[in-house]
Each structure stands twice: as structure tokens, then as C-alpha cells.
């Protein structure tokens with residue numbers, strides 16, 4: 001009974017989180033003295049997962065699964081899980097995977113623990129550490145079900161290479177029409193730009209930037225750093241930026257390597273959603289702004305002076321380190 | 323159309339989080355409980371369906387008697403009837419089983435739940451219910467229109483959004499965006515008075531297994547002092563981010 005991991009494939013390659021969850025699965029499998037089997041849907045070069053410790057890939061190629069459909073994907077993973085007698089299933093925290101996870105949970109009568117930040121504390125009983133209260137705390141949670149599903153937080157475990165030879169086995173799921181009763185009719189997605197969910201760096205602006213016309217420098221800073229752009233809640237409520245950029249407790253969670261907050265005061269709801277980021281930088285005119293208590297590095301200064309200079313200096317730095 | 327809104331009762335977003343009983347329990351001392359923000363957007367959308375499309379709106383919560391003020395608030399905002407399953411909501415699968423039972427009895431066309439509860443961040447109750455009830459499901463839903471038996475929803479995806487067409491019966495995991503922030507309602511005096519006369523049934527839980535349990539809680543390690551960099555010395559910031567933090 002290997003550990004089963006669902007590795008997401010998108011736009012011609014495995015997603016960054018696919019390598020991360022494979023690495024996590026390898027760690028769990030090592031602790032339990034077993035191997036890792038991955039399930040990949042419409043992926044090219046599935047054998048490349050061997051780089052991250054996967055020894056077998058269940059390769060699903062199916063025209064009906066070209067566009068993500070949560071129920072059909074959950075059914076597919078459930079069938080693979082049954083065929084492989086999997087008792088431990090590792091998932092990522094992407095929006096798509098968090099959509100299918102509870103359906104998979106119900107189908108397999110499993111226990112599901114999302115937002116897990118570390119390898120299991122113990123595998124018998126099975127206990128994992130997860131964030132609760134929107135990053136304001138952690139819980140050690142025990143799973144007592146036969147099938148256990150672990151959702152790994154973005155960027156919490158990291159990708160670890162473990163070169164193995166992966167065998168690839170084709171599998172054709174049996175998908176009834178009922179699996180497709182929700183239909184995707186339009187996808188509106190930025191292409192070629194980092195997303196808040198998987199960017200290494202996120203540059204975020206708050207009400208201190210005064211108006212939407214001032215976002216040029218935020219976008220430029222993000223571009224220099226290859227970062228995703230984000231904003232505080234009032235900024236999206238005011239319509240300065242799209243809702244999809246709102247981060248925090250009631251917006252998207254951020255768990256990047258670097259989070260740069262510009263003109264953001266650091267309200268508790270904002271911090272709750274971004275505190276999982278590893279390194280936090282704040283740029284704010286007010287030295288008393290609460291964000292300074294939560295940040296690693298801070299600049300007390302006017303964003304309109306600091307950010308343009310920072311962009312220039314980063315360009316020089318990038319040129320030298322290219 | 324008959325709508326069920328699932329309400330989770332959670333600490334106010336400004337709450338300080340502490341644990342008690344040797345870090346095995348959440349310390350509710352001094353904590354103010356509110357309708358889960360994701361559910362508040364859903365409840366407000368349900369009010370829209372009630373007022374514009376003649377829907378009937380029931381709300382349900384799995385919780386002990388202490389959750390009744392939250393339910394009363396939903397009634398004061400305009401829900402027609404409330405159901406409380408008298409159990410402590412310790413586990414997502416258990417809660418979903420309870421709500422699915424309520425949903426079966428009530429024959430709802432549309433169930434509105436939230437993307438996640440902001441307390442334990444499970445993000446699983448609506449998806450599990452959808453499977454148990456064999457209903458269509460759209461998660462992280464930011465827009466919902468219903469026309470007869472057809473529904474059009476928009477869901478947030480990583481890096482954008484997706485428009486989905488489906489049919490009732492449907493369950494959604496909703497969030498901010500379902501209605502405008504400015505449409506959220508504060509109960510008025512009349513609503514509060516009317517809520518007192520509305521039906522709030524209390525039912526006992528069905529037996530269902532608990533899939534997970536929390537053994538112990540921890541608070542994040544206290545944060546070290548921030549390193550301040552002079553606004554005229556941004557080279558130093560770049561140096562720190564590159565050499566010390568290894569973040570660029």
C-alpha cells in the first residue's frame with residue numbers, strides 16, 4: 001500500500017505544488033516504509049515525477065478531463081485510490097484541489113485534514129500539524145479513519161529532489177454522465193503572470209497608495225521581482241483593484257517566500273491571511289503601523305519615494321546577478 | 323425555490339486566539355461570536371433570492387445552545403425559519419452528515435454554505451454534503467444566478483475566475499463577491515422583534531462517526547524584532563533580502 005499523491009498538471013507542465021506534494025508524500029512513505037504512487041491527469045512526461053521520489057505514476061489520459069471538473073476529477077482519484085488500496089492520499093492547497101478534496105473525502109468515507117504545514121508528527125496514530133484560526137494558531141490533529149487525506153499548505157514543505165525511476169501505468173477511469181453536470185463555460189485567467197497562490201514573491205498595496213492610478217509602480221515592482229500583485233480588502237472594495245487580488249482572512253491566503261506590503265497598516269484580518277509568508281517586508285510612512293510588529297524588515301517612508309527607488313536598485317541588482 | 327443557508331458560528335475576526343485546558347481547547351473567554359463572514363455573504367444573497375424571486379429561506383447550524391444569538395441574527399436579517407442541530411461541531415464530516423440530514427428532510431433546491439469557516443478553516447462541509455446528497459456543487463463561488471432549474475455561477479480560481487453552468491439542486495461554497503460589501507445587512511429593530519416570533523427548531527444529532535480530532539493546540543512563536551532599514555539606504559534592504567533572508 002503506497003502513499004498516493006495527486007499531482008496537478010497545467011499548461012504543459014506539472015505545477016510547482018505537484019513537486020511539493022510529491023516530496024511530502026515521499027517523506028510520509030519513508031516514515032512508513034513504503035513507496036509513493038502518483039496520479040496525474042492528462043500530463044506529459046509523467047515519468048519526470050521520479051525526480052521527486054515517485055516510483056509509480058498512474059497516468060490518466062482522457063479527453064473529457066481536458067478542462068478541470070471537480071466531480072469528475074474526484075471520481076477519477078477515488079477510482080485510482082480504490083484500485084491501489086490507498087490509505088493515505090496527499091493533496092495540494094490549490095483552488096482546484098480544495099474544490100475536489102471534500103468530494104473525494106465523502107466518496108472514500110475518509111478523514112480530511114487541510115492546511116497541513118509539516119510532515120506527520122506520528123504515523124501511528126496518524127497525527128499532523130495544521131494551521132487553524134486563519135494562521136493565528138496550530139492544531140495537532142489525529143485521523144482515525146481507514147483512509148486519510150492530507151492537504152498540504154502551499155509552500156510549507158517545499159520541493160525536495162529524490163531521484164528515482166518511475167514506472168508509468170495507464171488507467172482509464174469509468175466516468176458516468178452524472179460526473180459532468182457542472183459545465184465550465186468560460187475561464188478568465190491571467191496567463192504568463194505569477195498567481196497569488198503559487199508565486200514565490202507577492203507585492204501588495206493598501207489604501208496608503210491613495211488611488212488606482214498609482215498602481216503602476218506596484219506592477220513594475222512585481223514585474224522586476226517576477227512577483228504576483230495583491231491588495232488589502234478596502235482597496236478591492238473601493239474597486240481600485242480586482243476582487244481576486246484581495247488577500248487576508250476573508251480573501252486569498254498568501255504563503256509566499258517573500259511578501260512586500262506597501263501602504264498597508266497591518267490590521268489583524270490582513271495579517272491573519274498573509275502571515276504564513278516566510279519573509280515579510282513593510283513600507284509605511286507611519287512607524288506605529290501594526291505591520292511593523294509582524295514584519296521581518298521595514299522601511300519607514302513614503303511609498304511614492306521608496307518604491308520607485310527600490311525598483312531602480314532592484315533592476316541594477318538583477319542585472320548584476322543575472 | 324427553497325433555500326437552506328448553513329451558518330457556522332465563529333469568533334469575530336478581531337479576536338485574539340488563546341488555548342486553555344493544557345492547550346487542548348480553544349479559550350472562548352471574552353470572545354465575541356459572529357456569523358462566519360463567508361456565510362454572511364451567502365445569507366445576504368439568499369435574501370436577494372427571497373425578495374426578487376420569492377424564495378423561502380431556512381438557516382441551519384450545528385451547535386450548542388450558545389449559538390442561538392447568531393441564529394437569531396440571521397432570522398432578524400430576514401431568514402424565515404431556523405434549525406439548530408444540538409451538537410458541538412467538532413469534526414467537518416460529522417457536521418456535514420448532520421446538515422445533509424436536515425437538507426434531506428427539507429427538500430431544498432439550493433443550499434448556500436461558505437467556502438470555509440474562519441475558525442478551523444476546514445473548507446469541507448459543503449463539498450461533503452454535495453456528495454452525500456448527490457447535488458451539484460460549486461466552490462469558492464463569487465456570483466450566483468438562478469433561472470428556473472438552471473444556475474450560472476462564477477467561481478474564483480487561482481489567477482482568475484471560471485463561469486459554470488449547472489442545474490438545481492445545487493450547493494455552493496460561497497465567499498466575498500456573492501453580494502457587494504455594502505449590501506451586508508445589520509438587523510433593525512423591526513427585524514429583531516419579528517425574529518422572536520419565527521420558528522427555531524432544535525433537533526438532536528443523528529449518529530455519525532467523527533473522522534478527526536484535535537489533540538493539542540499551539541500558538542505561533544512570537545515574532546522577532548523587525549529590522550528597520552533607512553529609506554535612503556535601500557541597497558541595504560536588497561542586501562538583507564538577498565544575503566540574509568535569501569528571498570531574492
Ligand SMILES: Cc1cc2nc3c(=O)[nH]c(=O)nc-3n(C[C@H](O)[C@H](O)[C@H](O)COP(=O)(O)OP(=O)(O)OC[C@H]3O[C@@H](n4cnc5c(N)ncnc54)[C@H](O)[C@@H]3O)c2cc1C
Pocket residue numbers: 205206207208209231232233234235246247248249250251262263264265266267268269270273283284285286289301302303304335359
Ligand atoms: C470581518 C472583516 C474581515 C476583514 N478581512 C480583511 C481581509 O481579509 N484582508 C484585509 O486586508 N482586510 C480585511 N479587513 C479590513 C481590515 O480590518 C482593515 O480595514 C484593512 O486591512 C485596512 O487596509 P489598509 O491597510 O490598506 O488601509 P489602512 O488601514 O487605511 O492603512 C493604510 C496605511 O497606509 C499608510 N500610508 C499612508 N500613506 C502612505 C504613503 N504615502 N506611503 C506609505 N504608507 C502610507 C498609513 O500609515 C496606513 O498604515 C476585514 C475587516 C473585517 C471587519
Ligand SMILES: Nc1ncnc2c1ncn2[C@@H]1O[C@H](COP(=O)(O)O)[C@@H](O)[C@H]1O
Pocket residue numbers: 328329330331358360361382383384385411414417421434435436437438439440442443444445446447448
Ligand atoms: N457547525 C456548522 N453549522 C452549520 N454550518 C456549518 C457548520 N460548520 C460549517 N458549516 C458550513 O460549511 C461551510 C464551510 O465550513 P468548514 O468546512 O467548517 O470550513 C461554512 O461556511 C458553513 O456554511
